[in-house]
Amino acid sequence: MDAIGCQELLMPVINPAEIWRESGRWDKVGEELFRFKDRKGADMALAMTHEEVVTWLAAREVRSYKQLPQLWYHIQTKERDEARPKSGILRTREFIMKDSYSLDVDVEAMQVSYDKHVAAYDRIFARCGVRFLRVESDNGMMGGAVSHEYMAPSPAGEDEVVVCDACGYAANVELAVAGADQAAGGADRAAGGPATSPGGEEAGALVEVATPEARTIDEVTAFLGIAASELIKCLVVVSQERGTIIVLVRGDHELNELKLRRVIGEFRLATADEVADSLGVGIGFVGPVGASLDTFADETLRAGTYVAGANKDGYHVTGVTAAHFQAEFRDLRTVGGGDRCPHCDGRLQSERVIEVGQVFQLGTQYSEPMNARYLDEEGAERPIVMGSYGIGLARVAAAVVEQHHDENGIVWPPSVAPFAAQVLSVRASDAGQSELADRVYGELVAAGFEVLYDDRDLSPGIKFKDADLLGCPLQVIVGKRAAEGVVELKWRATGERDDVPVAGLTAAVRAALDASF
């Protein structure tokens, strides 16, 4: 952060509600924001992130374009009232974040600050030993336009991304798009299947078929002997802004609620009663053809011929194409492994990941409402253009451990190891060993290394196992050759050991750590 010109600040955890009201997030973020009242009854919040504080500060400090750009960062506790803290240290209600903020004169300048952060983050994660993907992401409640997430592949992760190994396209499944892929769709099924109409894209004949008691995708595919990809999945949702509407995705696809939310705003699934009231049909037999509600369909359904609910209890219709119903086509489905890359002919792979960082181009999302403005060269007042950039420290630690361990425990990369080395005496009850171990520990500390010392009088097996478990990059073992002034230097990562005279130990440790960078 310092290397790209950031200044470190310390910002308050306790925020007056006022600044959160100014930014609009007091009402927008909901229960995730910890709120309380002070003794005077004034609303307060525990900051979950610091855009408001930064913008408030910028509004008071920045007057002129000559003061820009500014890059500010801090490393601090953040608070979020998570609905369900889980996964060890991956999702907690109190956590430490490094976050920084850029203040610029315009979008082009902000892009420069953004690119600086991307470059710095690439270096930071590489140095921490984290294998990561930088993926396109959703901005969530942050607002703004462009956003990327830093994702560390790990089965322990809570997020999922898709990656094209041909062109490098990578995106969070929350917003990933897939290329058109006719092959998997209903249209190209071999003729003769019940879903295929001879006319292809033209509106062929609709045929009503009795499908008693076949409501779910599984039941209908089993009953008709067709693939799920030949069905239209028909969901009825209630939107705050648009009322009750129909949403269509292909039978083998999943609705991406985030994508739909971007189209229709907040929504929930309709209850069976609501479906019956608005369409007069049971929930398993709803279809787009002849339905009286506004309809949104996933792009995939533009092509192909499908089976869909007949809006009549106990019946489905076959031969349904896009020409048979009125709908607004949008990208609404969740992309997964095996889908076609939107940018090339490659296939997408999906991967579980730990989100370790995220960068946002905020634009004037905060500076406009909070009046953070400057005078440009012409003397015109303009809003500051902002970016924000976060790294979850505990998550980095978790990702490092998930990616660097073996059957014996953690294998810390030297850059992030809590201690560079662990000194242990094999037999603490042996005066010679203890004295030498004390001396070695003292010398290493004096030489500026962070050292952990296991001087417990326990059996050697326990001490070796514990040292491996803790995973310091180097172990200095003071044992049977103590009398000769020789100790053993062991590399945790490889298990490689060298006997080293105490006189050369400090130099050997320094050389070993230098070599690992």
Added chain:
RNA sequence: CGGGGUGUGGCUCAGCUUGGUAGAGCGCUCGGUUCGGGACCGAGAGGUCGGCGGUUCAAAUCCGCCCACCCCGACCA
């Protein structure tokens, strides 16, 4: 908020089905032996069985309510 699970020495758990004097392993204490990859022998200490109420001659065990924690989902920068 919905679904599932678990609460028994410090820790991990058995016992509950079929009610009848509360157990094991690890850890801990003391003595002795051992000592380069989680040693061994011997002797000990340690539990209102999550809480409240009920059934019963008798409840860790059966019933009801409550509490806490864990997992899955919803949710989530």
